[in-house]
Amino acid sequence: MKVIETIDEMRRLRRQLAEPVGLVPTMGYLHEGHLALVKQARAENPSVVVSIFVNPTQFGPREDFNKYPRNPQRDLALLEKEKTDIVFMPSAAEMYPERSNSWVEVSKLTERLEGASRPGHLRGVTTVCAKLFNIVQPDKAYFGQKDAQQAIVIKKMVADLNMDLEIIAVPTVREPDGLAMSSRNTYLNPEQRRAAAVLYRALSLAQKLYVGGERNAEHLRQEMTALIQKQPLADIDYISVANAETLDELDTVSPPALVSLAVRIGKTRLIDNVVVG
Ligand code: AMP
Numbered sequence: 001m002k003v004i005e006t007i008d009e010m011r012r013l014r015r016q017l018a019e020p021v022g023l024v025p026t027m028g029y030l031h032e033g034h035l036a037l038v039k040q041a042r043a044e045n046p047s048v049v050v051s052i053f054v055n056p057t058q059f060g061p062r063e064d065f066n067k068y069p070r071n072p073q074r075d076l077a078l079l080e081k082e083k084t085d086i087v088f089m090p091s092a093a094e095m096y097p098e099r100s101n102s103w104v105e106v107s108k109l110t111e112r113l114e115g116a117s118r119p120g121h122l123r124g125v126t127t128v129c130a131k132l133f134n135i136v137q138p139d140k141a142y143f144g145q146k147d148a149q150q151a152i153v154i155k156k157m158v159a160d161l162n163m164d165l166e167i168i169a170v171p172t173v174r175e176p177d178g179l180a181m182s183s184r185n186t187y188l189n190p191e192q193r194r195a196a197a198v199l200y201r202a203l204s205l206a207q208k209l210y211v212g213g214e215r216n217a218e219h220l221r222q223e224m225t226a227l228i229q230k231q232p233l234a235d236i237d238y239i240s241v242a243n244a245e246t247l248d249e250l251d252t253v254s255p256p257a258l259v260s261l262a263v264r265i266g267k268t269r270l271i272d273n274v275v276v277g
Contacts, residue, residue: 002085003076003087004089005090006090006094007094010086010136011135014135014136017046018046019047020046021137021138021140022041022045022048022140023049023050024041024141025050025132025143026052026053028053029069029070029186030078030183031183032173033172033180033181036171036173037142038050038084040170041140048086049086049138050084050086051136052072052075053132054068056092057123058123059124060119060120060121064187068183069183069184069186088132088136102127103127104123105126106122109152109246110123110126112249114262114271122150129157130157130161138165139166143167144169144170145169145170145172145273146172146182146272148260151167172272178197179193179196179197179199180270184269184270185270191233192265192268195231198227198234199228199270199272202227203259203272204274205227206223206276207274210253211276217241220241221239224239224261225239228263233266234263235263235265236263237263237264238261241258242258242260243257253276254277255276256276257276258273259273259275259276260272261273
């Protein structure tokens with residue numbers, strides 16, 4: 001496994017890689033969710049590149065960029081075990097020199113959900129992914145269904161801008177109580193960690209109601225809201241039942257529908273989703 005810190009070196013090594021090349025972009029502090037992406041990339045490509053970059057442009061001014069958890073030594077050991085070929089770990093100065101002045105922005109889809117709650121976040125994500133795609137030139141890039149809107153927006157960017165790669169969404173990996181694995185779960189104290197299971201309980205309730213025949217989207221939102229409000233440590237940011245392609249909110253649930261939510265547990269903002277239908 002080679003660990004690369006500069007764009008020039010990454011480009012030089014890329015020319016020697018057997019194709020197809022699979023890329024897994026991450027912000028590090030790896031868990032089994034990230035490793036599911038790496039495993040799938042490993043199974044589908046002779047060459048696997050994983051990037052670790054805590055991307056400053058996707059954090060708002062009052063968000064957790066400075067305290068975002070980091071543990072590169074542990075990350076590298078985990079990636080070595082998964083037989084990663086190259087880890088690309090650039091500095092912020094390498095990725096964003098002072099003269100950098102360009103953005104990639106997907107309109108409409110980014111006005112909703114995470115885009116509405118975190119202005120500029122998705123523009124930071126699409127910009128850094130476009131840069132990583134240009135640097136690594138992967139044939140396939142792997143994203144988690146956990147960040148459903150991110151995967152949808154990146155697919156749209158790739159289609160709209162004729163980028164020559166395939167985007168693959170990988171199912172969410174969960175803890176035994178259903179909580180989606182996330183680097184941010186480390187912020188939770190034991191009491192908050194127990195409370196955080198309410199996100200998946202609410203999503204499971206929506207799924208159960210849907211399977212039982214419920215098609216009124218507002219009813220699903222109300223039932224999820226009522227369940228989460230019973231948990232005193234939880235503070236709802238949004239609850240959405242939307243078309244899984246356009247992200248338009250639905251009145252009547254018709255498949256595939258994306259049921260998603262963002263909930264604060266203490267100061268920690270968690271997101272999760274399921275697709276119904
Ligand atoms: P992050 O390091 O949080 O930017 O995540 C890097 C990639 O891993 C993104 O594509 C995420 O959607 C994905 N990911 C994060 N958590 C999970 C999870 N629990 N299951 C599957 N994929 C995940």
